Amino acid sequence: MKVSYHGHSVVKVKTETHNILIDPFITGNSLCDLDPETVEADVILLTHGHNDHVGDTMAIAERTGAQVVALNELAVYLGKKGLNAHGMNIGGAYTFDFGTVKFTKAFHSSSYEEEDGTVHYTGMPGGILLTINDKTIYHLGDTSLFSDLKMIGDMHDIDLAFIPIGDNFTMGPEDALVAADWVQAKYVVPVHYNTFPVIEQVASEYTDKVKTGKGLPLEVGEEITL
Secondary structure, eight states: OEEEEOSTTOEEEEOSSOEEEESOOOTTOTTOOOOTTTOOOSEEEOSOOOHHHHTTHHHHHHHHOOEEEEEHHHHHHHHHTTOEEEEEOTTOEEEOSSOEEEEEEOOSOOEEEOTTSOEEEOOOOEEEEEEETTEEEEEOOSOOOOTHHHHHHHHSOOSEEEEEOOOSSSOOHHHHHHHHHHHOOSEEEEESOSSSGGGOOOHHHHHTTOOSSEEOOOOTTOEEEO
16 A cells, blocks of 8 residues: 655555545645545545644545544534544544554544634544554554553554654654654654644654654655555
């Protein structure tokens, strides 16, 4: 499968049978190279309900009929909007036709704001373990550093991890180095940086210091084959 990075926390996974998007924040994301009106999607996976992660989910799912997989409160909300949403919760795993999804903890917050300013509580935030065939991708979502990451790394053979480095809203580069050591992924890609002034970072300065696994400062649109 081919896995590509598209700015902020947007990740695309392309297998022989499915196009999978994670946190498709495209409109309003000046770093993203995708077009919400043409991007292909069979599945959309969401780490939490913040607008810079839900992003264009509704428009893409309405156009493509993509199945949306999210934490339960967020899935219920999106289901009421008419989307094909599958709700899950922290620690739970489910095997779909495209692969197995398991949600992990993430220490952050989670709510969705409508255009009129109405705010909806969308449950706990999470990270996503996505296993397809014998390869596992771990998208940590928005999170601080927390010790369970070591347990997750010990329990799972992780091929590729997407770790936030932006600081301010998530862990910063120093904590993200510890996270990389604990998660023990073969490849580490930094995400959630440079989208806004307060999370500006130099990706290569982080990846050059990664000791466990190989740090990959993927450019927008760049992909890795697993």
